[in-house]
Amino acid sequence: MKQELVITLIIFILLIVKLGKEETKNETLINLVNILLALNLFSGFLFQQSGTLFGDMFRTSQLFTFEKNLLNLGTLIISLQSYNWLKRHKHVPEFYILLLSTLLGMFFMISSNNLLMFYLALELSTIPLAALANFDLEKKRSSEAAFKMIISSAFSSGLLLFGISMLYGSTGTLSFIELPAHLNGNPLQIFSFILLIAGFGFKISAVPFHLWTADVYEGAPVAVTSYLSVISKGAILFVLVSVLYNAFAPLNESWYNILFLISVLTMIIGNLFALRQQNMKRFLAFSSIAQVGFILIGITGYSAEGSASVIFFVLIYIFSNLAAFGVINLVSTVTGRENLNDYKGFYKNNRDLSWVLAIALFSLGGIPPTAGFFGKFFLLLAGAGRGNYLLITIAALNMVISLYYYLKVIKAIFMDTNDDPIEPVKTGWSPRLAMIICIAGIIITGLASGAYNYIYSLFS
C-alpha cells in the first residue's frame, strides 16, 4: 500500500502547486517531480510487506512490490527523457498528474485480488492515458490518436465486463482466490474466459486486437508512446501472468491453446507489418506487437521459469525499448524528424546517440551480449518446457525476421549516406542520464544473473 500512498502524495503536491498563485517555472517543476519519482523508486525497496487489505480486495507481496518498482523505474526514465519536450509545454503539472494517475491505476491493478477491483484499476489506468495521448495540443493527429484510443479501450472494457459478469453468473465469485475451486471448464466459463482474454489482448495489443496500436503510437507524443508501449503493457502482462497462473489454473489446457494461437499470430503479423514501416514510431509500435508474441510464449510455459522469464523480459524490455524511444524522442523534439529515411547517415553527426540506438535495437532483436538475448532465450526455453517444439521453432525463425528490420535501421544509421543528415542533437543532462541508466541496464541485466535469480526466487 505504501507505494500507492507515495504516488497519491506526489499527485496532491502537484495539485497544490498547480492551484497555487505563483507560476512555477517548468524546469524546476520537472526536476522536482523527477526527484520525487526517484525517491518513490528508492522507497519502494524499503519496508517490503505482504498481506491483504480491504476484505481481500487488495493484496501485496514481495513479487508485486518488485513489479511496481519496475514500473516506477520505467516512469522515471520516461520522465527524464521527456525533459526537452516538457520544458516547452504549457501544462506540465497536468501531464504529471495524469501520468501518475495511470501509474496509480496500474499499481492497484497489479495488487488486485478480485476481478471487480481489477476492472476499476484498469479503468483508472486507461482513461487518463487517452487524455495523455492528446497532449501534443496543436497536432490534429494527437487528438485523433486519443479518440481512437478511448473508443477502442471502451470497447475492450465492454468485452471484459461482459466476460466478468458471465463468469460471475457461472461461478458465483469474483475473487481470484475462490475462482479456481469453481472453475470446471464448462462452455459458459470458456466463453467468458475468451472474452476476458480479448479484453487483455486489446491492452497488450496482441493480434487480432492490435489494430489501434500503430495509429495511436504514431499520433501520441513520443513520451506517451513509450509509456504506452512499455509501462502500460508491462503492467497488464504482470497481471495476465498472475491471473492465468493462479486464478485460471484449472483452465490451463484451454488457455494454453488460445495463447499458442495468439502468440503465433502476433509474432508473424507484428513482424510482417513492421517490415514495411517508414515512421520510426510506427515501426517500434509493430515491433512491440511482435515482442508481445514472444512474451506470450513464455507465459505458455506454465511454470516458475515461465513467469520469471516474463517478468525478467519486461525488465529488459523497459531498458531496451526506452533507450530506443529516448533517442527518437530527442531527435523528434529537436528536429521534428521521425522517418527511417531521416536516420540515414545518422552516425555522421551523432555518434553516441547512434550507438545507444544500435545497442537498444540489438537488445530488442536478441543479440548477445545485450540483455535482450537472455530475455528471449529464457522466454523460448520456458515455452519449450511445455514440450511444444513447433511453437519455439516458429518463434526462433520469427526472431530472424524481426532481426531483419532492426538491422535495416542499423544499416540506415551506419551504412547509408544522406545529403541532409540529422544535425548534431544536443542532449541535456537529464535525457543523458536516462540513456546511461538504460544502456547500463541492457549490458548488466543479462551478463550478471542477479536480477533473474531474484525474480525466480520470488516464485518458489
Add this chain to the structure above:
Amino acid sequence: MNLSLLILVPLITAVAILLVKGLKQVRTIALFGSAAQLILAFALFFFYRQERVGGNSSSFLFENNYTWYEPLNINYHVGVDGISIAMILLTAFVVIAGVLVSWKMEKLSKEFFFLLIFLSLGAYGFFIALDLFTLFFFLEVAVIPKFLLIGIWGSGKKEYSAMKLALMLMGGSALVFVGLAGIYFNTNINGVHSFDLTQIAGMNIPIEVQKLFFPFAFIGFGVFTALFPFHTWVPDGHSSAPTAASMFLAGISMKLGGYGCLRVATYLMPDAAHEYSTIIIVLACIAILYGAFATMMQTDLKYINAYSSVSHCGFVLLGIGMLTKTAIDGAVMQMVSHGLMTALFFAVIGMIYDRTHTRQVAQLGGLMKMMPFISTVFVIAGLCSLGLPGFSGFVAEMTVFMGSWQKADAFYRIATIIACASIVVTAVYILRATGKAIMGPVVNNEHLSLGDAGWNERLAAGLLIIGIVMIGIVPFLLKDLINPATQTMIQKIVAVIK
C-alpha cells in the same frame, strides 16, 4: 592456466581501443592485443602438452565452472581438449594477420579494430565453452560484428551481402537453439535439466529424441560452414567484406560451424549422426563438386576463393559424415588447414586489390614482375589450396580420403572418389588464375609502377605461411594434439554403431 584469459585479453583490448583516439594508437593497441592472444594460445598449447605428457588423461583440461543462472542450471563452464586448442591457435594466427593487413584502415579505424577484436572474443569463447548455453552465447556474439564490418567497410553490394550473411547465420543459430532446447529438456540429471556438455556426453539421449533434434543442430551449425544448400551467404559475404573481415569469415567463422557440427551435433547425438550419415555425405559431396565447378566460372579473385571455400569446407563435413577416426582427424585438420590457407589467400587478394584496385583476373597479369613477394605468397596459397604435398592442404585432404576409404561399402567408396576427383578441378582453377594473374604478360602498364608488400603485410603473410608449412611438414604435431580428443569422440560413436 586460466582459460578465461582468452576472453579477458580481447575484452581488455577492445575496451582500450574505445578509450584512445587516432589510427596510430588504435592499431598499436590492436596489434599488442592480438600478439598477446597469440602468446596466450601458444602458452596454452605448451601447458596442454605438458599435462598430457605428465599423464593427465581426462578428456577436458583447465576446466573452470562457475554458476551463472542457477535456477536454469546454466553455468559458465569452460575447458579445452586438443581440438579446441587447434582452433584457438588458428584463431590467434588469423587475428594477428588480420590486424596487420588492416594497418592502414583510415575510415572509422577505432570502430573497425574494436569490431575485429570483439569478433575474436566470440570465437575464443565459443571454442572453450563446455556449456551449451555459453557456447550458443558466444556463437551469436560473433555474428553481428560481421554484419557491421561488411556493411560499413565493405565494397560492392555490401549492404545486401551483410544483410544476407547476418540473416542466414542468425537463421542457423535459430535452428541451433531449437536443437539445444531439445537436448536440454531431454536430459535429466538428478531431477534437473542440463546444458553441460560433459554431463550430456556421459548419458544416452533416447534415439527418437536424437533423430528429431540432430537435424536442427547439424543444419544450424552447417549454415555457418556452408553446408549445401545453405552456402549462398558465403560467396556474397566474402567478396563484399573488407580484407580482414574476409579472413575472419573464412578463417574463423566458418570453423565455428564445423566445430559445432562435430562437438555438439555429432558428439552428443551419435546415434542420429550414424542414422543420417548418408545424407550428410551426399550433401558434402554436392558442396565439394558444386563449389569446385562454380569456382571455375568465377572471374573475380575473391569469388574464386569464396566458392573454393565452399568446396573445401565440404571436406570437413565429409570427414564428419564418415564417422571413422581417421576421417574425423582429417576433418579437424582440414578446418585448421583451410582456415590458415584461406586467410592467407584473402590477405594476398586484399594486398593485390589495394594496389591495382581490381580483383578481376582478366585485368591482372604479370604481377610477379612488380610485386614478387605478394605473387609468391599467392602461389603458395594456391598450391596449398590444390593440395600440394609439403603444405597443410595435402595432409588434411589426404587424411580425410584415407578415413573415408576405410569404409568398405560401394556408397562410401563412390563418395570418396567423387571428392577426390574435385582436386583435379581445384588444380584447374587455381593454376589458371595463377597463370593469368601472376605469371603471364603485363596487362595494364600502370601496374608497372606498383610497389611490393610493406613490413606489416610481409609479417602477416609470413605468420600464416609458417603455420601452413609447419602442418605440411610435421603433421604429427597437429595429429598428436587432436588425437586424444578424437579418440574419445570415436569411442562414443563406435559404441553406437555396434
